[in-house]
Every structure is written in structure tokens, then in C-alpha cells.
Amino acid sequence: MSCEQKCYKILMFPWLAHGHISPFAELAKRLIHRNFRVFLCSTPVNLEPFRKSTEEPSLEFVDLHLSSTEIPKKYHTTKNLPTHLMPTLKTALIESKENFRNVLKIIKPDILVYDFMQPWASAMASEEGISSIVLFPCGAACTSCIVHYTNQPEMEFPFESLRLSETEREKSEIINTVTNSDDNKDESLRFFGGPSASFIMVNSSNKLEGKYISYLSELVKKEVLPVGFLIQEPVQKSDDSMFVDWLSKKNTKSVVFVSFGSEYFLTKEEIEEVALGLEISGVSFIWVVRFPVGEKMGLDDALPQGFQNRVGDRGMIVEGWAPQTKILSHPSVGGFLSHCGWNSILEAVTCRVPVIAMPMQLDQPMNSRLVAEVGIGIEVQRDGEEFTREEIAKAIKKVVVEDDGKDMARNVDKLSSEVRENRDDEMNTTVSKLVQLAKG
Template sequence: MDQRRLVFFPLPLQGHQTPMLQLASILYSKGFSISIIHTNFNSPNPANYPSFTFHSISDNLSESEASTEDLTLLLHNLNMNCLVPFSAILSEIMSEVGVACLITDVIWYFTQAVADSLDLPRIVLRTNNPSSFIAFTYLPLFREKGYLSAQGSKLDEPVPELPPLKKKDIPRIHTRFPELNDEVSRKMMETSKAARGLVFNSFEELEGSSLTLVRQHFQIPVFAVGPFQKQVQASFSSLLTEDRSCIPWLNAQQPKSVLYVSFGSIAAIDEAQFHEIAWGLAHSKQPFLWVIRPGLVRGLNGRGAPLPNGFLEMVTGRSMIVGWAPQEEVLAHPAIGGFWTHCGWNSILESICKGVPMICLPFFGDQMTNARYVTDVWRVGLRFEKGLKQEDIEKGIKRIMVEKEGKEMIQRLAVLKDNASVCIQKGGSSYQSLESLVAHILSF
């Protein structure tokens, strides 16, 4: 058996594919050979990873099924449709080269049975963080206690089992098929417990107490080897075309003056919210770089979002709007002073690593939990707790960008940023965790 061949199977969504390919690059640097199995839907570009071997499988998704509008349905369909083609290609790879280990996204729950049938060890990568992963493990209890049906003022009540969460912070994915939600999360947890290891893109100094809870709950080896992005050369895994014209524009701005606004690759808002955001940005008087990608505003069938009348005239000279931005490069730019984010885990970790305070606008899944940690645990961002109103947005932007509160956040971020650098150096927590992961794989 080739002890040095690893097979990776990333989930075909931006926030999942990027860290999986980063982990593959990290383990490649440790001497492993890398094979990537991927779906036709949102497939990565093999040309960006010349050292890896790529194998494409059919996902059998119709055009309407290949939509992120109902994420739960998409994840269910992917798990159903990929079983046969994935099994076939994995068997073929194993017959040709021998494989030490299969590393999949946690959400590919069908792969545990395939790995077992081939007597192949499976390790899972959870692409969101330990703190939100714990919240997912509590979902059956929260459902039993009625927390998930909380409405109105009850949403602001604390969750006593899992401080500092409030009921509105419990992970939720909006779907037309709630019973599928239960099935997907239950299978995800069951097959994670059956895996031979669990990897996180996080680090002990940031989430030590949550990692302890995960270890107690799962009883399998847990490896916190993040931040991934600090250990690999900039990866080329963007599924959307980046508009690099924003970099020269940022070069012309004052240090720490620009608010970067991006809500990730999937989240959607309605037109009324879009207009509140626009006017909040306009009235704040702060320079801003706003990512408005196709599909950001619901119900426009991919057409560009219509900006409110008079908006562009009001922000001329201090604004730039792009369809997609090279985010890591933007966050590292000296002109950036704040990041208004959907609170996907990759975005939060990038913001922490670059020392940029955040405005949180979570949408679904782990994002609500992440936002609570940003505001209440690490205290490096703020959130509009009472919905999106342009006056609150204007005040919030000023709090982050020009007032004392934002400067205090930057001081706290400096400590976290330093920890993120130290943990991956020789002897650091993530360095040691990575060494343990390598030894664990070689022990199979």
C-alpha cells in the first residue's frame, strides 16, 4: 500500500472547497501524494494545482437541482447521486496506486460506508469551526426543548446549555424540507463519530474550550491545524471570477479608511434590505468596497441588483462596487479598516489573521453562532441585533471605523492575529497538531 497517497473529496461549495484544497496543499508539503475526486458541479480548476491528480465524477444534478437556494435539498441530492460514481472511481484509484487514507468534508456522510466497505480509513474535515460544530451536535436537544420554534422576543433568550448563544444563534438552514434537515445533520454527526479523525481549520488559542467539548463528545482524534491560509501560498480556488480592479483603487485610499462589504458566495438578501444597506453605506460618509455578486438580491433571476435612485451620485469618489473580489488580498490591504461579513468561517478567520474588525450579518447555518463569538467572546465586531435599519447601519459603520470602540477591537485583534502566527510555527499548537495528524495517517 502507498502510505503516502491521500484521496480528498471536497464539497462543491466555495466555503468548503477552499479549505479542503488548502489542507491538501499543507499535507502535500509534508510529502504526501494528493488525488482529488470532485463533482462536475462547481469543479475546481486542475491547472491551479499541477502537483495534484484530479478525478471528475458525475453528480447527476439537473440545472434546477444545481441551485444553492435550498441548501439542504442540494446536500441531500449530492449525497444520493454521488454514491455510485464515487465508489467506482475510488475503487479504481485504489487498484492502481494504493491509498493511505480518504479525507472528505463532514457533509459527505455517504462516504463512511464506502470507506468501510473498502477497508480504507476515513478522516473528516469540518470546514466550519469547533464552536459552531458543537452547536450542531446539540440540535436534537434544542429541538426537544422547543428552542428552534422560538419567535419574537424569545429569540433573544439565552441558551443555558451552550453559553454565550441566544436562541437566534442556533444553527438553522432554511429549507422547504425540514425533515431532510434533520436527516442531513443526523447522518453528518453519526458518520463523523465513525471516522478515524476530525480536522478543523482553527487553533487552540482561539477555540480551546470548544475543542475540549468536541473531544469529549466525539471520542476520536481531533486535530486543530489552522489557520490553513497562513500555511499555503495563496490558493486559486475561487469559483467566481475576481475583479482585480479594486486593488489599484484601494492603493489610492487612506490607511484603514475603507469598509469592505461582502456576504460570501451563497447568501441572499431581499431588495428592501439591499436598499437599507446601500443608504447606510451612503450616509456613513466612509469609503467602501462593496461586492454585489449575481444572486445577492433575491428574486432578480441573476440580473444585477438595482441600486436606489441617487445612491451613486451620493457616494461618487469614495466607493467601488465589484462582482467579486480577491478577498484575502483585500483584507490584507492597508486601506481596509473594517469588514462587513456574512460570518462564514473562512471569512472570519481571514479577518482575524489580518487584524480587521467586523460587522456581522449572519444568514444561516454556522454563521449565527460565529457572529455571537465575534461579538461576545472575542469582542472584535458588532452586529445589528434588531434588523437592518439604515440609521443603525450608519452608526455601526462609524463605531467600527472611526470611534474608540473600533480601536479597542483592533487592539484585541492584534493579540489574536499574533496567536494565529505563533501557533503554526515550530512548537506551536497547530504545528504540533499537524505533526500528530501526519503520524496518525502514517499509522494506518
């Protein structure tokens, strides 16, 4: 779009989780560079780190204040949120609908880009005469699986690798959430876009999920546009140096990076199995260990006795945070032991690192199956419901040490190149559709 053409206004409204806000913010930056004016709306506690770190001065932030006084402002986010407060946070957001309506009235956007977690935002935008479009921060494989099983549970999912058994469906938190949501009862596909939009957007690429994107489109009877991988490129920071220095002393593709995301916390038993699995594997590692805010347990309490002394310089263990994309992009890293959150999968592919999958909840089991299907990683086998040290060690060695890992490395390298080559075409198609929607 040329500078002479109208600069359309877009309001972004993600769910209150970093894993949702981050891809919305990345899409915002890419649209700004194509002559859109973009506003990102969330609670102040969620926007604070983006305000501090964004290098895009044209991205405008809009605070949404929740009406509820039942939950402290520091918990107006899913990050570090105690599990028992999640229903309270969801209720607080729904009860703040009129605050969001005021944002719509003040900004007067041409388009609202909203998260599938809050379909009511689309209905509200329609009432204000504003076009809306949904963005799925998760992948098309997982989304098509959810839509299939919530709308035609009696039929088998057409792709065998992601097909769920009846028991798996009953246990799936994300399928149950969609099925039982008050927003979706009697209108189960409503969250796939407002009446003004003939398409939906998904945080993915045809090169990774082409067949699932096509099937999702068939299910929702709308065009599904992959916008490319909405992740940030690694940015050099001064506090990254200790990781880079440590990695630089290791052999190429010899290190496994271990992280389970910002919103899942391993139990003491799980920490012990991961620790001993790393020890048994003999592979060098960087492990990010996180504890809930206010948790009295620290590294000394959580790790097996004598573990750190036994692994010595073979392992770097950090509490709380590490520059994930910077670490994954280092040539010494040869595997990523991950919970398979969607953003982590996209970062692994972008950085050309095979995945050792330990899915825990939500969309992660389906993402893990996709990783195995496309040959860019493997899933750690469970003993019943539990992950064990022996199976963790076995999977790590298969990816980082054995010949199977070389095939996975070649596959992820090829996929990464294809995704990058296709990125501009996918974004340009999306921009063209958004302009058409804004014009009405």
C-alpha cells in the same frame, strides 16, 4: 516526514460548495509539502477553477460525475444554484454513491478525508478497507453548539455567549438539517468520523476556539485536532490593480470592505438598507454585489436612485467578484461588513481586520456571536427580523471611526499573530496523527 518514508495517498472528498472545497484544497497543499500524495474529488464544474488557479502541480484532481439527469451539469455545485434546486443536488450526490465507490477502487487511498455533509462516504470507505477521517470546514464553536443541541437539547449550552433560545433553535437551519438528516437518524454522531479514526479535524486554531475545541472533543468522545486556518495567502494578480490603486488613495484603516459571500444573495430591500447605511456612515467602502445567475436585476435596478452619484469616489461598487484577501490585507481597510461565513471570518483574522457582522443563515449567527465574544468585531443590531440602514451605519462607524474600533483592531492584530505562530505546531500534530492512521 522525511523523503525516505512512505508517501501515503489521501483522497479528499468535500461537499459541493466552494466554501467547503477551498479549505480541503488548502489542506491538500499543506499535506503535499509534507510528503503525502493528495487527490481532490468533486464534480467537474467545481474543480474547473481550482485546476486553472492552483499553483501546486502535485495536487491531483478526480472528477465525480453525478448520475442524475434531473439537474444540468452547470448546477452540480452550490455556487449560483437556484435555491429550489438544493434538495435535488443533495439527492443527486447521494444517488451517485457507486460512482464514488469506483473512485475509491481506482485511487486505493490509504486515507479518505471526507466532509461531515456526506457521512456515507466513511461507511463506504470502511467497506473497501480504507481508513477515513472527517474534516469540518466550519468552526468548533458552531459545531459544538450544533452537536450539543441535537443530542442533549434539554441541557443549557455551557458557554453563554453562544447559548440559543428555544425559538432560535427552532429557526436554526443547520441544527434542523443535522437533526432531520436521514444519514444521522438513530446514529446522530456518526458523521464525526469512521470507526478507524480516534480523532476529527476542524478548520480552526486553539488560539481562536480553544475552549470550544475542548468541549467538542468531550461531546463526540474523540480528539479534535485544529489544523490551523485553511485559507489561501493573498496572491497578486494583474486584475487586482484597480482595487489596490483605489485603496492606495485612502487613509490607513479608513475603508470598509462589504461582501456577503458567494452563495447568499441580498434581496432588493436588503441591498437598499446596506447602501443607505453605507451612505449615512460617511465611511469609504468597496462593496461586492452579487445576483443569482439568470437574475434580471442589475446594479442600476438594485441600488437606490442617485446613490452612486451621491457617494462618488467614496465608494467602489463591483458586481460579482473581487479579490477578497487582497483587499482585506491592504492597510487602508479598517473593517469588514460580512455575512460571517467561516472562511470570511478566518480571512478577517488573518488580515487583521475587525468584523461588522450581518449574519444571514446556516452557521453565520453563531460565528457572529463568536466574533463579538473574542472582541474582534460587533454584530449589527436588528429591528425585529430586519437589518436597518441606521443600525448598519452605527456599527460601521463604531468599528472604523470610533475608539471602540481601536480596541477591536488591537484584539484582531494580537489574535492574528498568535494563530500564525501556532500554525506549524497544529499542522505537525495533524500530520503525525494522519501517518499513524495510514499505518493502521
